Amino acid sequence: MTGTETRAETDSKTRILVLPGSFRRQSFSGSIARYAASVLPEACEVEFAALDELPLFNQDFDDDGTTPASWKTFRAQVAVSDGLLFVTPEYNRSFPAVLKNAIDIASRPPGESVWAGKPAALISTSPGRIGGALSNQHLRQPLSFLNVRILLQPEMYVSDVAALLNSEGELVDEAAKRRIEGYMSAFVAWVAAH
Numbered sequence: 001m002t003g004t005e006t007r008a009e010t011d012s013k014t015r016i017l018v019l020p021g022s023f024r025r026q027s028f029s030g031s032i033a034r035y036a037a038s039v040l041p042e043a044c045e046v047e048f049a050a051l052d053e054l055p056l057f058n059q060d061f062d063d064d065g066t067t068p069a070s071w072k073t074f075r076a077q078v079a080v081s082d083g084l085l086f087v088t089p090e091y092n093r094s095f096p097a098v099l100k101n102a103i104d105i106a107s108r109p110p111g112e113s114v115w116a117g118k119p120a121a122l123i124s125t126s127p128g129r130i131g132g133a134l135s136n137q138h139l140r141q142p143l144s145f146l147n148v149r150i151l152l153q154p155e156m157y158v159s160d161v162a163a164l165l166n167s168e169g170e171l172v173d174e175a176a177k178r179r180i181e182g183y184m185s186a187f188v189a190w191v192a193a194h
């Protein structure tokens, strides 16, 4: 919220939380996430979750009353969000640990999961040919268990991602831009339907 916005104005916004699967400086999926976020309508307030700041899950933190501040922040971000956008590479034919850690953290303490009922879209990327398809599919398993409302169709796999970007890491491939724009339109409609 900026200094000039009132609480009523921000409450009328649709809060989209982006959950990146990579924090590499030149991350290809980061480039795709930035483009996807940039084509969301003005009515959306977009925030990127700092999943790299989350200490690895250990139930003792909650049990001992030493819950890390970053966990509290992340749980609150998920809780107030109207829609979740996962944008991730594939690691060893699955999704990266940074995302699993985040999923686990916001699913606890028992009975206090903040995932249930949240509409979500999943974009996977790869410099290879199958667009992180297995990362994308594996991500559906914990999310569906947690009752996240995953947009099933269309799907979004971005293959050969390095070839779609310029030297600044900006998405420049027009066909890819149109596909991502179409996917984000479907996501916005999915969020509105919830």
Ligand SMILES: Cc1cc2nc3c(=O)[nH]c(=O)nc-3n(C[C@H](O)[C@H](O)[C@H](O)COP(=O)(O)O)c2cc1C
Residues within 6 Å of the ligand: 022, 023, 024, 026, 027, 028, 029, 030, 088, 089, 090, 091, 092, 093, 094, 125, 126, 127, 128, 131, 132
């Ligand atoms: C640990 C590790 C495992 C990987 N496994 C896969 C894989 O299974 N499939 C794939 O397409 N790329 C794989 N890659 C290559 C990534 O797609 C590539 O490093 C990509 O740049 C990572 O995403 P980023 O650019 O968003 O950081 C792997 C990379 C790492 C570091």
